[in-house]
Amino acid sequence: MATKVWTTLAALRAQSLKAWSSGSLLREVLEPSGLYPRRRPLKRPTAAELLSDYAAVRAWAAELFSGADAYSLETVETGRRTAGANSLPSAAVFATVEDEIGFVGKAREAAVFRSLTEGLAGLDPQLVDLAARQPMKLLELGPDALTAARVALWLRGNPAPRIYVRQLGLPGVHTKFVERNRQVIDHMLAAVGRVPGTGEAETGEDGTEAAEQEVPLGNGAGRTPAARFARRHGFLHPPELVRFRLLDPDADLFGGARDITLTAEAFSRLRLPVETVIATENQVNFLALPDRPGTLALYGGGYGFSSLRDAAWLRNCRVLYWGDIDTHGFRILDQLRAVHPHVESVLMDQETLLAHRDAWGAEPSPARAALCRLAPAEAALYEALVSGTFGAGVRLEQELINWDWALGRLSS
Numbered sequence: 297m298a299t300k301v302w303t304t305l306a307a308l309r310a311q312s313l314k315a316w317s318s319g320s321l322l323r324e325v326l327e328p329s330g331l332y333p334r335r336r337p338l339k340r341p342t343a344a345e346l347l348s349d350y351a352a353v354r355a356w357a358a359e360l361f362s363g364a365d366a367y368s369l370e371t372v373e374t375g376r377r378t379a380g381a382n383s384l385p386s387a388a389v390f391a392t393v394e395d396e397i398g399f400v401g402k403a404r405e406a407a408v409f410r411s412l413t414e415g416l417a418g419l420d421p422q423l424v425d426l427a428a429r430q431p432m433k434l435l436e437l438g439p440d441a442l443t444a445a446r447v448a449l450w451l452r453g454n455p456a457p458r459i460y461v462r463q464l465g466l467p468g469v470h471t472k473f474v475e476r477n478r479q480v481i482d483h484m485l486a487a488v489g490r491v492p493g494t495g496e497a498e499t500g501e502d503g504t505e506a507a508e509q510e511v512p513l514g515n516g517a518g519r520t521p522a523a524r525f526a527r528r529h530g531f532l533h534p535p536e537l538v539r540f541r542l543l544d545p546d547a548d549l550f551g552g553a554r555d556i557t558l559t560a561e562a563f564s565r566l567r568l569p570v571e572t573v574i575a576t577e578n579q580v581n582f583l584a585l586p587d588r589p590g591t592l593a594l595y596g597g598g599y600g601f602s603s604l605r606d607a608a609w610l611r612n613c614r615v616l617y618w619g620d621i622d623t624h625g626f627r628i629l630d631q632l633r634a635v636h637p638h639v640e641s642v643l644m645d646q647e648t649l650l651a652h653r654d655a656w657g658a659e660p661s662p663a664r665a666a667l668c669r670l671a672p673a674e675a676a677l678y679e680a681l682v683s684g685t686f687g688a689g690v691r692l693e694q695e696l697i698n699w700d701w702a703l704g705r706l707s708s
Contacts, residue, residue, distance in 0.1 A: 301339055302338075302339050302340060302341055302356050303338040303339045303340070303360075304356065304359065304360075305359045305360055305362070305363050308336065308338070308360070308363075308388055309363075309399065309400060311336060312336075312390075312396050312399050312400045313400045315396070316397065316400050316402055317432070319430070319431040319432045321393055321396060321397055321402075321406075322406065322409050322431035322432070322435075323428050323431055324393040325393055325394075325397070325406060325409065325410065326409075326413060326424070326427065326428050326431070327428055328393070331393075332390060332391065332392050332393055332396075333389050333390065333391050333392075334389065334390045334393075334396065335370070335387050335388075335389050336367075336387060336388045336389075336390070337386070337387045338360070338385050338386055338387055338388060340372075340374070340384050340385060340386055341353045341356065341374070341384060342374075343374050346374055346382060346384075353382075353384070357384055357385055360385045360388070361385070363399070366390065366395050366396070366398055366399035367388040367389055367390045367391075367395060367396075367399065368388075368389045368391070369385045369386075369387070369388060369389070370385070370386050370387040370388075370389060371383040371384060371385055371386055372384060372386040394406070405435055408435065408438070409427075409431060409434060409435055412427070412434055412435075412437075412438070412439075412441055412442065413427045413434070415441075415442045416441065416442065416445055419442070419445050419446065419449060420445070420449060420488050422487050422488045422489065423445055423484060423487055423488065425487060426483060426484060426487040430483075433480070437477075437480065440473070440477060441480070443466075443467075443468045443469060443473065443477075444477045444480045444481050444484055445484050446466055446467075446469070447464070447466060447469055447474065447477075447481050447484075448481050448484035448485040448487075448488060449488060450464070450466060451481070451485055451490070451529055452485060452488055452489070452490045455490065455529075455530060456530030457529075457530055457531060458530060458531075458532060459531065459532060460531060460532045460533070460534075461474050461526070461531050474525075475521075475522055478521060478522075478525045482525075482528075523536075535559040535560065535561065536559065536560040536603055537557050537558070537559060537560065537603075538557065538558050538559070538560050538563040538594070538603040539555070539556070539557045539582075539594075539595045540555075540556055540557075540558075540563075540592050540593060540594045540595065541554055541555050541556070541582065541583070541585070541592065541593040541595075542554045542556070542568075542592055543574075543585060543586070543587055543588040543591040543592065543593055544569075544570075544587070544588065544589050544590055544591060544592075545587045546589070547568075547569065549568065555583075560603040560606065561606070563603060563607055564606035564607045564608070564609075566607070566609060567609060568592065568609070569590065570590055570591065570592045570613055571590035571591070571613060571614060572588070572590060572591045572592070572613060572614045572615075572616065573591070573592050573593075573594055573610060573613050573614070573615045573616065574591065574592070574593050574594065574616045574618060574642075574706070575593075575594040575596055575601060575604075575615065575616065575617045575618065575632075575639075576593065576594070576595065576596065576617075576618045576619070576694065577595075577596050577618075577619050577620065577625075577628070577694065578693075578694045578695045579595060580695055581618065581694055581695060581702075582594075582595040584699070585706075586703070592613075596628075601628065601631075601632055604632065604635055604636060605635050610636055611636060611638070614638075614640070615632075615636055615638065615639045615640065616639075616640050616641075616642045616706075617629050617632055617639050617640070617641055617642065617644075618641075618642050618643050618644070618694055618706075619641070619644060619694060620691060620692065620693050620694050621643075621644050621645075621648065621649045621677070621681075621691065621692040621694075622659045622662070622681060622690075622691030622692070622693075623659060623662040623663040623664070623678065623681050623682055623691075624659070624662075624663050625644060625691075625694075626644070626663075626667060626670060626674060626677070626678040626681075627663045627665060627667060629641055629644070629669075629670065629674070630667040630668070630669045630670060633669040634669065637669070641671075641674055642705060642706060643694065643697060643702055643705050643706070644674065644677075645673065645674075645677065646673070646676075646677050646680075648692070648697060648701070648705070649677070649686070649690075649692050651698075651701065652692055652696065652697055652698065652701075655692060655693075655696035655697070656686075656687075656690050656691065656692055657691050657692070657693060657696075658688070658689045658690070658691065659681075659689040659690070659691040660689070662681070662682065662689055663682075664682055
């Protein structure tokens with residue numbers, strides 16, 4: 297049992313691996329701080345332990361000496377008065393950062409890092425500082441880091457291009473590449489001396505890019521990360537579209553068409569003879585809703601209801617939101633009420649949830665935010681889902697609700 301407190305070869309490697317994972321070893325490669333030679337003290341056996349379990353101590357020391365190709369060992373004399381003088385390892389000393397990187401088997405990755413930083417320096421020396429601050433991110437990006445840097449440098453020279461991202465003529469750059477690397481491009485652009493002109497950075501508390509679903513519905517024209525990136529850098533961006541169905545069979549509008557898609561701007565200017573709006577995330581539910589006088593069905597697709605923000609005419613309608621019974625469904629409802637406080641939930645109650653146990657699924661990444669716009673019954677169900685009252689990550693997707701049950705609730 298005593299050997300558990302001694303620093304084993306695995307424990308020593310774990311210390312070095314922790315330094316690698318934090319990025320400190322790569323930062324030391326780039327900007328030597330004088331830390332090396334680096335001495336890592338070892339927890340070693342006492343004289344009493346040497347006397348009581350000499351074989352275990354000998355095996356412990358032999359293991360540390362076996363790894364000494366990457367480091368040297370300092371020793372101290374122990375047990376002269378009890379078991380006889382023995383030299384035991386007291387510290388491992390890494391002569392260079394390269395030795396410690398090799399010890400954890402990361403020499404190849406370090407070589408890639410050096411190559412990438414040299415490439416960034418060749419594009420603009422100011423980018424090296426970014427590499428020093430986020431070395432593990434640079435490794436994760438690999439060659440894409442150099443491509444992202446070229447985009448950032450292009451944006452520095454073209455602050456308001458007024459073209460679509462698709463039209464960038466840089467090698468290896470396409471819309472999906474930019475979408476995947478928005479945050480990196482922003483950081484690189486700041487590193488080379490130009491702060492984006494408008495909008496806010498796409499970062500959360502942990503430094504990662506905020507997911508589209510985390511963005512409040514009231515953010516105006518920049519309602520998605522892609523739209524905000526485009527606005528920040530002067531790119532053109534496709535307009536947001538709204539799809540809706542006129543459920544009133546007697547409505548003689550749009551040349552008789554009943555399933556219609558408009559830009560969000562055009563939708564906000566509509567003046568329709570509608571008393572009720574049913575907003576749903578599921579396309580099949582949207583298509584299957586039956587005829588109903590004075591009613592319009594709106595298709596949102598998850599957090600895609602930002603199109604409602606500027607539609608002031610909806611304030612004169614009864615607006616029903618039918619979402620999944622899960623934490624994100626209630627978060628969408630909460631965000632909708634930030635824009636239209638009168639929105640009512642439908643088919644998002646505990647009775648519906650418990651009546652469909654056989655259809656329950658698991659929510660992969662439950663939300664945990666405090667929601668302040670839920671009605672008491674909604675808030676109680678949300679908290680039950682967050683706390684796992686019914687089980688871990690329980691969710692009921694709206695398309696799995698019995699259709700007769702759904703129609704009964706909607707008609708009432």
